[in-house]
Amino acid sequence: MTRPYNFSAGPAAIPEEVLQTAASEMLDWHGSGMSVMEMSHRGKEFISIYEQAEADLRELLAVPSNFKILFMQGGGLAENAIVPLNLSRGASADFVVTGSWSQKSQKEARKYCEVHIAASNEADGHTSLPAPSSWQLSAKPSYVHLCSNETIHGVEFHELPDLKALGCDAPLVIDFSSHVASRSVDWSRVGVAFGGAQKNLGPAGLTLVVIREDLLGQALKACPSAFDYQLVANNQSMYNTPPTYGIYMAGLTFQWLKRQTEGGLTGLAAMEARNIAKARLLYEFLDQSQLYSNPVALDGRSRMNIPFRLRDESLNDAFLAGAKARGLLQLKGHKSVGGMRASIYNAMPLAGVQALVDYLRDFEQTQA
Amino acid sequence: MTRPYNFSAGPAAIPEEVLQTAASEMLDWHGSGMSVMEMSHRGKEFISIYEQAEADLRELLAVPSNFKILFMQGGGLAENAIVPLNLSRGASADFVVTGSWSQKSQKEARKYCEVHIAASNEADGHTSLPAPSSWQLSAKPSYVHLCSNETIHGVEFHELPDLKALGCDAPLVIDFSSHVASRSVDWSRVGVAFGGAQKNLGPAGLTLVVIREDLLGQALKACPSAFDYQLVANNQSMYNTPPTYGIYMAGLTFQWLKRQTEGGLTGLAAMEARNIAKARLLYEFLDQSQLYSNPVALDGRSRMNIPFRLRDESLNDAFLAGAKARGLLQLKGHKSVGGMRASIYNAMPLAGVQALVDYLRDFEQTQA
Incomplete structure (x- = not known):
């Protein structure tokens, strides 16, 4: 069976x-007579699925033992409130x-709190990566937040900042929704990492939170109990009924990730090597092209989300129609920035990126 | 293929x-080349799934046009905070x-607000249904909350209260998680209804909210944007990425529900008739039994969740093991109340209840 990319x-x-x-x-998980969707979250069948998923993720991402892994709901947008509800202490x-x-x-x-903008690349249209040495951190923030991969603008931190070296004791919070499990994480520099599952982990409706234990237990009174990290951690993510099928799908994805190999590497290291190769293939083609362009500075280019434009935007519809005809789906850029975007997450093989590059070349030649 | 009950x-x-x-x-929805899980929530394929699910639910439950249907996340426990965040106005x-x-x-x-207990059946161990005429409503509540079917205690409102007739202008909020779509709803008596999907609608991780439009737009500042009913309604439940697969599964369930027939009835009316017959079959057996008993007063007995006890609780393990051997799964009662519980939601056929009654009878006879 050949599926589109x-x-x-x-x-x-x-x-x-x-x-x-x-x-x-779907109709019978491992002889249980039930779909995973039909299992009580407190039954031994689902508990075994949950525990395996948690252990596999901890192994893949090398999450230290002093961090809790939480499976929550609401996605990144909900976390935008849940993080300050849990960490800001109203400061x-x-x-x-x-x-x-x-x-x-x-x-x-x-x-929920005062906000200080320590750095911003808004002036250049979100196409650069502000160097940590230039950040204007405040005296005593309750935390420092960054998005380690911007899904829409295609800007990625390839190294997390060392806040301590910048003279800041606050925990770093990273929104890693769109590159989680695509590369390793330096947990020594992180307090909290959160991400929606729907890019690299599984279906929408599941949110991953990884939090250092000493940051638990600070929630504001206004924080809904279901989103109080301490309560969620104390109840193994079952304070409320978790998105059981999403956790199961993420668990299958973690097992798939563990099986990956690439040039002598396995698991996440294999995946990271493949992601580097995929991104290089696409960027190198875009950079030599006369028709397409990517605006992001070299040191901040995302391996996962690669926005690009046709220099003649009147060709956009023809470009997308031709792509679809070749089985290259969902290349339209985000409505807020226009143009095109290729998201090449873990599930995209190198062959898919090659097929895209082949199409980009062929389409460009028809316009020559 | 025979599946357990x-x-x-x-x-x-x-x-x-x-x-x-x-x-x-799973691998290819309607020739799209994608699983529903892989679709952008803003693409035409998923939008068509969403719109069909919303329209089918509106038809099935006869939701009036001045009510919005919202698909959210977090389940009933999250709604316990989200409702007062949206409706209490801090009063x-x-x-x-x-x-x-x-x-x-x-x-x-x-x-989030002051709370007044207008009625409680706590004194009798949550086994009765307090008559509305006995409720002590306060002078100007921002809303009146009840759980129209208690999943653990098995107490169901078979008629919603008419607050206006009780001299109260406040909107009624019902938590209908565990009997939604099992019976019709008198929307003239309801302001907001909410429920987790994981009983009668689909997989865990999807929350249904049905809200009268005039109740939108009152959220407290502390309400996370992703849970502000007004923002969710304004964005057709896509302010944040919705739990797309859950909505798809709920949509398939709505279509299944529309196809049901029973004694000349169709759709929800057929389902309600079947649910009445299922509950009667089980309660009549329990009531004549010497071994089993259900504690709930006759006028408050749930059609969906039927807790029962063995008079000799030392038999509990043998009872559950024998049930499992007959393909009757997950009959253990909630840990907070013990005993047994049979949840006989829409997906449970009359034949499943009959199989349970047959087993109850056989097990009782072996103990005689």
């Missing part, structure tokens, strides 16, 4: 093997603005 | 036809306590 920014492509397993187990927080998502985060946080 | 209180049984459709469409709310769920609701609401 799906470049959606999220909800996004899921590995075919994962979908096949899910289909085959202040610093934000590094690098695109639409960090903009939304700082705006929402203003409901 | 699954009596879980939620996440709960899903119609086999729905699961079969989901399995068959006060009245609660009718009839079991664990309304208890949790009133407790959580105290974070």
